[in-house]
Amino acid sequence: MxxxxxxxxxEWRLWLxxxxxxxxxxxxxxxLAATSFLTAGRVVDEQSQRLDKQVAAEEAFFSQPDRHPHRMVHYGHYAFRPPPPLAAFEPGVDAVTGQSIFLEGHRQNTAMFADTKASADLGGFATLSPANLYQLLLPLLLIVLGHALFLRERESGTLAxxxxxxxxxxxxxxGKGLALLSVIAALMIPLVAVAIYSISLGESAMAASSLVFSYFIYLCIWGALVLAASIILKQRAVSLGVLVFVWLFAALIVPRFAINASSAAIDAPGKIESDLIMLAEQRKLGDGHNAADPAFQRLQAQVLEQYEAETIEELPINWRGIVASYSEAELTDLLNEHAENRMGLEASQSRMFDLFGVISPTISIGSVSRTLSGTDLATHHRFLRESETLRFNFVQAVNQVHVEDLDYARDLNRNASDEAGQLARVSADSWKVLEEFRFVSDASGDRLSRAALSLGVMIAWLLASVSIVFLAARRVRM
Amino acid sequence: MTSPLEARSLSLIREGNDVLDGVSFTVAQGEIFALLGGNGAGKSSTLLTFLGFLEPSDGDVLVHGENVGSDIAAARSAIAYLPEAASLYGHMTAYENLDYFLDLAGKSAGRSDIDAALDRVALPDEARTRRLQSYSKGMRQKTAIALALLRETPILLLDEPTSGLDPVAIDEFHDLVTALAKGGQTILMVTHDVYGACQVADRIGLLRGGQLVGSFTAENGERIDTETVHAAFAQRQSA
Structure with missing residues (x-):
C-alpha cells in the first residue's frame, strides 16, 4: 500500500x-463555487418566499368577509411546493414542472411557476446547477487528468x-487509482459543504450523506473507466478520443435517446391534452351549478326518500349545496382517474428512462440525485396529489357549509335584490374549514428505497469498471 | 555454482517474427558480458526477458539459477536495469527521481548516499536540483546510472549505456563499470559500440538475427582485440 x-x-506532484x-x-x-453559491442562494430565497406565500394565501382565505359559500369555492386557494434544502444542489424537475397550483372548485389546474425572479439570476447561468457540473463536467476533468496516467509512463519509457x-x-x-481517488475526494468537498448546509436547513442527514456517497460512486466509475482506458489503449490521443466519445455517449447521446425512446414507447398525453379528452366525459356528469340538471334526478329521489320529503323545498338541508357537493365528488373522481392515469404513464416513462442507466451511469446518477434531493417526478406527483386532496377537502367543506348553514329559499332568492343577496351569505367563521398546507419532502428512507435500483446499477457499473482495471493491470508488462 | 545470469536455448517470437532463436550463454559473478549486434539483432529483447518483460517462446532465462518466469519479483529485485533512453521523469529533479525510484524498489537512501552516487557519475552539483526536462541526454544517462548504482543489486543490465555520452563521460563510465565488476557485480550490457564493448567486457557475444553467432573472450589480462571483433561484426553484418 x-x-x-x-x-x-x-502523480500529484506532476499535476501540481x-x-x-x-x-x-x-x-x-x-x-462549482459560483453555481453552488448562486443556486443555494436562490433556493433559500424561494423556500422562504413560497412558505410566505402559502401563509399569505391561507390568511387571505380566512380573512374573506361573509359570502355566499359557492363564491368561496371559486375564490380558491393556492398550494406551494417549497424547494427542499438539497434543491440547492439538484433543482431536479422544479425547473420544468411548476411549483404552485391555484386550487378551485370543479378544476384541477396545472402547476404554475411561482415567480419569475429566477430570470434575473445572471440569465441562463442560473440553470447550470451544481448537479449538472458533477454529472457532466467533472467526468471531463477526470478524463483530462487521467487519460494518460499509464500511457505517459509507457510512452516515456518510465513504465519499464x-x-x-x-x-x-x-x-x-x-497507485494511479489512488491519485484519481484523491482528486475525486477533493472534488467532493463542495458537495459535502452543500450537504452540510442543507442539513442546517432541515434536510435529513441520511439523504444528504447518501447523495454525497452516490456522487462519489459516480465519479469513481468515471475514474475507473479513465484508468482502464489509459492501461488498455496504446496511444495518448486514442485514449483521449475514446474517453471523450464515451463521455459524449453516456452524458449526452444516451440521455437524449432515452428521452425519445421512453416517450415513444409509452405515449403519455400532457396535462392540456388529457384535459381536452376529459372534457367530453365531464359534460355527461351534469352541471353542478344547475340543481335542475336532469343528471341529478336520481340523486334528488334518493335525498327526498332519505329525508322522507315530497319536494326539495321541504328538505331540512340546502338542495343546491347537496348538488354542488355531489357534483364535485363525481367530477373529482373523473379528474383523479385521468390524473392518476397520466401520472402513471409519466412514472412508467421515468422508470423506462432510468433503465437506460445500464448503458449510461449519467442517467443513473441523475435519477438518484433527483430522488435523494426530493426534486424528482415522484415528489412532484405527490405534491399534485396532496394539493388535490387539499382542494377537494376545502371545496367539499365549503359545500357542506352550503348544505347546512344556508337556507335553500334564501339561496334561491339570492339574486332578487341586494338585501336578498346579503341574506344568502354565511359567516366568515365558516372559512376556517381550510386546512393548513405545508408540503414537505419524503422521509429519507422512502427516497432511498426509490433510488435503490439506480444506485444498484451504479454500484454494478463501479464493480465492472474496477474489474476491467484490475484485469488490464494484471496484463501490464511494458 | 550457479551463474547469476543464464540463457538456455532462449527463443522469442514477437508478432510472428523470430526475435531470438536458441540463444545460450551464462554470465559469471563479477563478469562483464557484452552482447554486440546491429539494430534488430535481439539485444534489448534478451535483456527484457531477464526482467520478465518478455516471455520466452522457448527455452529458459535464469537469475541465480531460478527461472525468471517462476518468480519475476525475485528476479527484478536482484537486477538494476539501465534502459537505453534513460527514462526518468522530466518534471522532477535528479534528487526527486532517485528518491522516488529507490522508494519503489524498497531501498532507502539518504541525501548523502544519493550525492555520493551522483558524484561517482560526475553529475554537476548545480544540476541536481534542476528538473530533468532541462538536462542533456548525457546528464539524464548519468542520473539513470546513479539509480542503478544506488540499487546495489548483484546484477546490472545495461542497454546501450554509453549512448548520448560524450567521449570523456564514456571513459568515466567504462571505469565505473569495470570497478563495479571488480566489486563483484555481474554485468550484462548490450551495445552496438564495438570499441566500447572491447574496452570493458570480459566476454563478447556476437548476436545476429536472433542467434549468437560468435564469441570473444579476454585472456591473460588483455583486452579483447577491437579489430578482430570489428572484422567479425562487419562480416556478419554484411553476410
Whole structure:
C-alpha cells in the first residue's frame, strides 16, 4: 500500500507542476463555487418566499368577509411546493414542472411557476446547477487528468523503469487509482459543504450523506473507466478520443435517446391534452351549478326518500349545496382517474428512462440525485396529489357549509335584490374549514428505497469498471 | 555454482517474427558480458526477458539459477536495469527521481548516499536540483546510472549505456563499470559500440538475427582485440 501512496503522491506532484491541469482545476473550482453559491442562494430565497406565500394565501382565505359559500369555492386557494434544502444542489424537475397550483372548485389546474425572479439570476447561468457540473463536467476533468496516467509512463519509457523496481502492473494501477481517488475526494468537498448546509436547513442527514456517497460512486466509475482506458489503449490521443466519445455517449447521446425512446414507447398525453379528452366525459356528469340538471334526478329521489320529503323545498338541508357537493365528488373522481392515469404513464416513462442507466451511469446518477434531493417526478406527483386532496377537502367543506348553514329559499332568492343577496351569505367563521398546507419532502428512507435500483446499477457499473482495471493491470508488462 | 545470469536455448517470437532463436550463454559473478549486434539483432529483447518483460517462446532465462518466469519479483529485485533512453521523469529533479525510484524498489537512501552516487557519475552539483526536462541526454544517462548504482543489486543490465555520452563521460563510465565488476557485480550490457564493448567486457557475444553467432573472450589480462571483433561484426553484418 505504501508504494501505491508514493505513486499517487508523485502523480500529484506532476499535476501540481502542470499549468494545464492547474488551469482546468481552477476553472472547475470557480464554476462549482459560483453555481453552488448562486443556486443555494436562490433556493433559500424561494423556500422562504413560497412558505410566505402559502401563509399569505391561507390568511387571505380566512380573512374573506361573509359570502355566499359557492363564491368561496371559486375564490380558491393556492398550494406551494417549497424547494427542499438539497434543491440547492439538484433543482431536479422544479425547473420544468411548476411549483404552485391555484386550487378551485370543479378544476384541477396545472402547476404554475411561482415567480419569475429566477430570470434575473445572471440569465441562463442560473440553470447550470451544481448537479449538472458533477454529472457532466467533472467526468471531463477526470478524463483530462487521467487519460494518460499509464500511457505517459509507457510512452516515456518510465513504465519499464517502474516495473524494474519490482512494481507490478496491479500495484501501479493501485497507485494511479489512488491519485484519481484523491482528486475525486477533493472534488467532493463542495458537495459535502452543500450537504452540510442543507442539513442546517432541515434536510435529513441520511439523504444528504447518501447523495454525497452516490456522487462519489459516480465519479469513481468515471475514474475507473479513465484508468482502464489509459492501461488498455496504446496511444495518448486514442485514449483521449475514446474517453471523450464515451463521455459524449453516456452524458449526452444516451440521455437524449432515452428521452425519445421512453416517450415513444409509452405515449403519455400532457396535462392540456388529457384535459381536452376529459372534457367530453365531464359534460355527461351534469352541471353542478344547475340543481335542475336532469343528471341529478336520481340523486334528488334518493335525498327526498332519505329525508322522507315530497319536494326539495321541504328538505331540512340546502338542495343546491347537496348538488354542488355531489357534483364535485363525481367530477373529482373523473379528474383523479385521468390524473392518476397520466401520472402513471409519466412514472412508467421515468422508470423506462432510468433503465437506460445500464448503458449510461449519467442517467443513473441523475435519477438518484433527483430522488435523494426530493426534486424528482415522484415528489412532484405527490405534491399534485396532496394539493388535490387539499382542494377537494376545502371545496367539499365549503359545500357542506352550503348544505347546512344556508337556507335553500334564501339561496334561491339570492339574486332578487341586494338585501336578498346579503341574506344568502354565511359567516366568515365558516372559512376556517381550510386546512393548513405545508408540503414537505419524503422521509429519507422512502427516497432511498426509490433510488435503490439506480444506485444498484451504479454500484454494478463501479464493480465492472474496477474489474476491467484490475484485469488490464494484471496484463501490464511494458 | 550457479551463474547469476543464464540463457538456455532462449527463443522469442514477437508478432510472428523470430526475435531470438536458441540463444545460450551464462554470465559469471563479477563478469562483464557484452552482447554486440546491429539494430534488430535481439539485444534489448534478451535483456527484457531477464526482467520478465518478455516471455520466452522457448527455452529458459535464469537469475541465480531460478527461472525468471517462476518468480519475476525475485528476479527484478536482484537486477538494476539501465534502459537505453534513460527514462526518468522530466518534471522532477535528479534528487526527486532517485528518491522516488529507490522508494519503489524498497531501498532507502539518504541525501548523502544519493550525492555520493551522483558524484561517482560526475553529475554537476548545480544540476541536481534542476528538473530533468532541462538536462542533456548525457546528464539524464548519468542520473539513470546513479539509480542503478544506488540499487546495489548483484546484477546490472545495461542497454546501450554509453549512448548520448560524450567521449570523456564514456571513459568515466567504462571505469565505473569495470570497478563495479571488480566489486563483484555481474554485468550484462548490450551495445552496438564495438570499441566500447572491447574496452570493458570480459566476454563478447556476437548476436545476429536472433542467434549468437560468435564469441570473444579476454585472456591473460588483455583486452579483447577491437579489430578482430570489428572484422567479425562487419562480416556478419554484411553476410
Amino acid at each position: 505504501s508504494s501505491a501512496i508514493r505513486i499517487a503522491r508523485e 507542476r502542470s499549468k494545464v491541469v492547474i488551469a482546468a482545476a481552477l476553472i472547475i473550482a470557480v464554476l 523503469v517502474l516495473l524494474a523496481q519490482g512494481q507490478s502492473g496491479v500495484k501501479l494501477a493501485m
